[in-house]
Amino acid sequence: MPMRIHAALLVAIMSAVTILLRFLPFLIWSGRRKTPKYILYLGRVLPPAIIGMLVIYCLKDITFSAAPFGLPELIAGVCVVLLQALRRNSLLSILGGTILYMFLVQVIF
Amino acid sequence: MNRNTVKAALIRSIPVMAGYIVLGTGFGILLRGAGYGLPWAFAMSLFIYAGSLQYVGASMLASGASLLTGILTSIMVNARHLFYSISMIGRYRDAGRFKPYMIFGLTDEVYTLLVGGEVPEGAEPQAYRFLVTLFCHSYWVTGSVLGSALGTVLPFSTEGIEFSMTALFIAAFTGQWLESRDHIPALTGLLCTLVCRILFGPGRFLIPAMLLITAVLTLLRHRMEDTAEESQ
Incomplete structure (x- = not known):
């Protein structure tokens, strides 16, 4: 099969599978039938759990055994938590943490 | 609009x-x-x-x-x-x-x-x-x-600008932590993923983590629904 056609099929597959994964729960549970209580329960408790999962997911490649020992992430992460706790302004927390992190990895470490 | x-x-x-x-x-x-x-x-x-x-x-x-x-x-x-x-x-x-x-x-x-x-x-x-x-x-x-x-x-x-995505998730995590009284779901997500990252390595921990989170939250369902009713 010519390389370009194969590549186009791969792109189509990646798109289709991703769309299917995103639509599947809606197709199964949001029709006219009543959504099961268990799914509603999961819908209520999953969001904080997933955001916790995403935090770890973003930090998955840190190694504590070699320089810089995850320090830039730790320092900038604490800065985001503090800004968010004190000012409750996501934009400010994200901007502040990112600028600090860029400074740390470009200049300090 | x-x-x-x-x-x-x-x-x-x-x-x-x-x-x-x-x-x-x-x-x-x-x-x-x-x-x-x-x-x-x-x-x-x-x-x-x-x-x-x-x-x-x-x-x-x-x-x-x-x-x-x-x-x-x-x-x-x-x-x-x-x-x-x-x-x-x-x-x-x-x-x-x-x-x-x-x-x-x-x-x-x-x-x-x-x-x-x-x-x-x-x-x-x-x-x-x-x-x-x-x-x-x-x-x-x-x-x-x-x-x-x-x-x-x-x-x-x-x-280092890619840290803005990490910062987005950390800010969202902190925000919801401060706004909710029950921290069990947030802790479940954080700890289950951490455990799976340690056990399975950085390449293939996400699916085990999802399964573990779902299992733990399912086991906690009755306890969580009881507390939700009490606080209402």
Whole structure:
């Protein structure tokens, strides 16, 4: 099969599978039938759990055994938590943490 | 769609703008290096719209991976989207004509923007969610096209700007922690993922983590529903 056609099929597959994964729960549970209580329960408790999962997911490649020992992430992460706790302004927390992190990895470490 | 809605959605999407443009640019450059130019970058970002899968996808295109590999990799990398959709069923229930696109565009970042914060006052809820999705998608496509067209990194150092995505999740985590009284779900997500990251390594911990989180939250269901009733 010519390389370009194969590549186009791969792109189509990646798109289709991703769309299917995103639509599947809606197709199964949001029709006219009543959504099961268990799914509603999961819908209520999953969001904080997933955001916790995403935090770890973003930090998955840190190694504590070699320089810089995850320090830039730790320092900038604490800065985001503090800004968010004190000012409750996501934009400010994200901007502040990112600028600090860029400074740390470009200049300090 | 009133002006307040557009304005509120634009402001809400700003934290994602820098990250998406820079990561999108990175993708465009990577894809060009793999031998696939601008139309490919544009099409992939428009139709797949899933950052980590597109990065993996660039190397699959370069190495001519089999279609079966394509299917399995897509499932492995993006299975977490099942979670997002499950917890958005309620919020998106009456999204009407916007709904298909909103489901299509439910990335990690869009999910985090929309699941936390309330809809700002004066904004139409579903139009607002639709626009946040649309703005983020357009940043991603713009970044990819930019990267592919330029073919090289920007003239100033953007090293570390990808932390804006991490910061987005940390800020959302902190925000919901401060606003909720029951911290068990948040701790479950954090600890289960951490345990799985240690046990399975950085490459393949996400699916075990999802299963473990679901199992723990299922086991805690009766306890959690009891506390929810008491606090009402």
